[in-house]
Amino acid sequence: MTSQRFLTGITTSGTPHLGNYVGSIRPSVRASQRADVQSFYFLADYHALIKVEDPARIQRSTLEIAASWLACGLNPERVTFYRQSDIPEIPELTWFLTCVLGKGVLNRAHAYKASVDKNTAAGIDPDADVSAGLFMYPVLMGADILMFNAHKVPVGRDQIQHIEMARDMANSFNHRYGEHFVPPEAEIEESVATLPGLDGRKMSKSYDNTIPLFAPRAQLQKLIGGIVTDSRAPGEPKAVEGSALFQIYQAFATPAETDSLRQAYADGIGWGDAKQRLFERIDQEIAPMRETYLALLADPAKIEHTLLAGAVKARALATPFMGALRQAVGLRDLRSTDQAVSTKAAKVERPLFKQYRESDGQFYFKLLDAQGQLLLQSLGFATPREAGQAIAQLKAEGAAALAALGAQLQPVNTEAQAPLEAALKALREGD
Numbered sequence: 440m441t442s443q444r445f446l447t448g449i450t451t452s453g454t455p456h457l458g459n460y461v462g463s464i465r466p467s468v469r470a471s472q473r474a475d476v477q478s479f480y481f482l483a484d485y486h487a488l489i490k491v492e493d494p495a496r497i498q499r500s501t502l503e504i505a506a507s508w509l510a511c512g513l514n515p516e517r518v519t520f521y522r523q524s525d526i527p528e529i530p531e532l533t534w535f536l537t538c539v540l541g542k543g544v545l546n547r548a549h550a551y552k553a554s555v556d557k558n559t560a561a562g563i564d565p566d567a568d569v570s571a572g573l574f575m576y577p578v579l580m581g582a583d584i585l586m587f588n589a590h591k592v593p594v595g596r597d598q599i600q601h602i603e604m605a606r607d608m609a610n611s612f613n614h615r616y617g618e619h620f621v622p623p624e625a626e627i628e629e630s631v632a633t634l635p636g637l638d639g640r641k642m643s644k645s646y647d648n649t650i651p652l653f654a655p656r657a658q659l660q661k662l663i664g665g666i667v668t669d670s671r672a673p674g675e676p677k678a679v680e681g682s683a684l685f686q687i688y689q690a691f692a693t694p695a696e697t698d699s700l701r702q703a704y705a706d707g708i709g710w711g712d713a714k715q716r717l718f719e720r721i722d723q724e725i726a727p728m729r730e731t732y733l734a735l736l737a738d739p740a741k742i743e744h745t746l747l748a749g750a751v752k753a754r755a756l757a758t759p760f761m762g763a764l765r766q767a768v769g770l771r772d773l774r775s776t777d778q779a780v781s782t783k784a785a786k787v788e789r790p791l792f793k794q795y796r797e798s799d800g801q802f803y804f805k806l807l808d809a810q811g812q813l814l815l816q817s818l819g820f821a822t823p824r825e826a827g828q829a830i831a832q833l834k835a836e837g838a839a840a841l842a843a844l845g846a847q848l849q850p851v852n853t854e855a856q857a858p859l860e861a862a863l864k865a866l867r868e869g870d
């Protein structure tokens with residue numbers, strides 16, 4: 440079995456904080472050490488241009504995030520670690536995908552819709568202050584993923600819709616031009632805690648409640664001193680439920696250490712002492728990496744070199760793949776004749792499933808015979824995945840699946856039954 444490809448990007452728009460570390464950097468570095476996984480990690484600096492207008496900040500953030508990954512143990516020899524803007528094939532693929540994706544799908548993207556809803560509520564133009572880049576964000580992200588045919592994309596819940604859109608792009612392209620892309624899947628890390636920030640809400644730049652991952656010791660101690668607590672005095676028992684301090688501790692400590700702090704809460708530990716324990720525990724894990732981080736920051740040439748080497752590795756895959764995709768869509772050397780036959784004409788020699796989305800937002804499929812005549816039409820499915828599963832069942836079980844799927848299909852009239860069964864049989868034998 441070939442190994443699974445995992446791919447993760449981080450937008451280079453700020454300084455990494457403890458929430459990024461616990462939620463993304465630490466689990467990804469661990470995953471990258473697994474032998475059965477081939478990982479791709481990249482700095483999403485094209486994505487950063489959508490939200491950051493300050494060039495110095497983009498450059499600084501790229502340096503800081505790259506140094507953080509490396510300091511936290513990412514081994515660029517084992518994984519492919521690169522900067523998005525070093526791979527010109529990615530914006531090229533973005534355009535190909537732009538041309539196969541329905542605009543309506545982008546209209547329904549959460550981030551875009553949130554801006555539109557906000558503007559509408561404020562009574563101003565729905566698209567006020569919305570750049571075309573924000574609108575196109577999911578397509579660029581789709582290109583990131585499909586460029587390397589990643590199977591799994593570890594993401595937070597807020598990104599699931601983007602992965603579904605990438606599947607949509609992969610399927611649309613494949614239906615038009617043949618099987619080139621693996622439809623990716625989101626890998627949701629249920630076990631990874633969202634870390635609370637200083638004010639108890641989720642640690643996030645937009646709440647201004649973060650602790651920078653590599654804050655110097657003194658600053659770390661001071662920030663931890665500012666974590667919200669209740670007003671219970673030393674000696675009074677404290678509740679661990681809803682305690683941001685306790686949750687952050689838990690993200691760093693062993694189960695035994697966590698139990699010991701739980702006991703200390705019950706015994707009435709003072710908040711000052713509890714904060715000191717948290718500070719020492721975090722610093723114990725971070726301090727060795729902080730030294731590496733500072734050394735890396737002081738040597739940008741070394742990081743630049745690492746990223747360029749990563750780009751060479753990434754482009755060794757991307758350049759030939761993009762070449763094949765250019766061929767597939769018809770951007771070809773005019774002298775080549777062997778490719779001049781339409782892939783469409785070649786494909787209709789066999790019955791063909793087509794999957795698509797309607798303006799009602801539902802997902803459908805149909806089966807066409809070799810001449811393009813309709814043999815079978817589905818009803819609407821809520822997700823592309825369910826439609827895909829029904830197709831898979833028809834491909835695997837042939838006509839036997841028709842009865843089981845009956846409620847999701849348009850009725851087939853009697854004279855169409857025989858050609859339909861023949862087509863399903865041909866598909867089964869062909870695969």
Ligand code: TRP
Nearest residue numbers: 446447448449450483486580583
């Ligand atoms: N959208 C992601 C974020 O906001 C960053 C990102 C860009 C990404 N391209 C990606 C993540 C591809 C996974 C795969 O964090």
